[in-house]
Amino acid sequence: MINNHEVFKALPSLFSDAAISINDVTSFAVDIGPGSFAGIRTAISTVNGMALPDKQKVTGVSCGEAIAHELLKNNQDKTIVVVGDARRQSLWYAEFILKDGIITISQDYSLTTKDEFPTLIKKETIIATPDWHRLEEYLTTATPKDSTLISKQSFPTAETIAFLAIGNHARPALPLYMHPPVA
Numbered sequence: 001m002i003n004n005h006e007v008f009k010a011l012p013s014l015f016s017d018a019a020i021s022i023n024d025v026t027s028f029a030v031d032i033g034p035g036s037f038a039g040i041r042t043a044i045s046t047v048n049g050m051a052l053p054d055k056q057k058v059t060g061v062s063c064g065e066a067i068a069h070e071l072l073k074n075n076q077d078k079t080i081v082v083v084g085d086a087r088r089q090s091l092w093y094a095e096f097i098l099k100d101g102i103i104t105i106s107q108d109y110s111l112t113t114k115d116e117f118p119t120l121i122k123k124e125t126i127i128a129t130p131d132w133h134r135l136e137e138y139l140t141t142a143t144p145k146d147s148t149l150i151s152k153q154s155f156p157t158a159e160t161i162a163f164l165a166i167g168n169h170a171r172p173a174l175p176l177y178m179h180p181p182v183a
Helices: 004-017 037-051 063-072 132-142 158-166
Strands: 027-031 057-061 079-087 090-099 102-112 125-129 148-153
Touching (some): 004 037, 037 057, 063 079, 063 158, 079 102, 079 132, 125 132, 132 148
Parallel strands (some): 027 057, 079 125
Antiparallel strands (some): 079 090, 090 102
């Protein structure tokens, strides 16, 4: 994982390791969140900066949708809830289903409390989080017994972000904020 302040130092070696030049890239895809405010803003700004000189296309893909895609591709007709720490005493979550090979969002991104979250989970749901390090203790006890908890940190891969950006899962490359700005 690259820290926000190290991203520009890392870019040349990332392109070199992939055996491509930035001039070979014709469009960009970026994770738009939800997630770390600074991390998402840094990623989107970096990609927009790389795309600007040649006016290349920049597409956004939500973190939850990419995680759901990775976990559902072999679990036809299952429901997955991706949940994260929204700070301010709340959780963000979204629900996805794979039916006939197509992932759809069945409950758009919303905020909830930790007390309310378990009541929102349908039977036999798969639950995953990119915030395992912060939510492990909570999710281990709050996950309904008839659901499956992915007991590790779930992150989308670059391959999945790119795949979804090419398909019909793309969004504008704008941060997916869960809270209104704080004055």
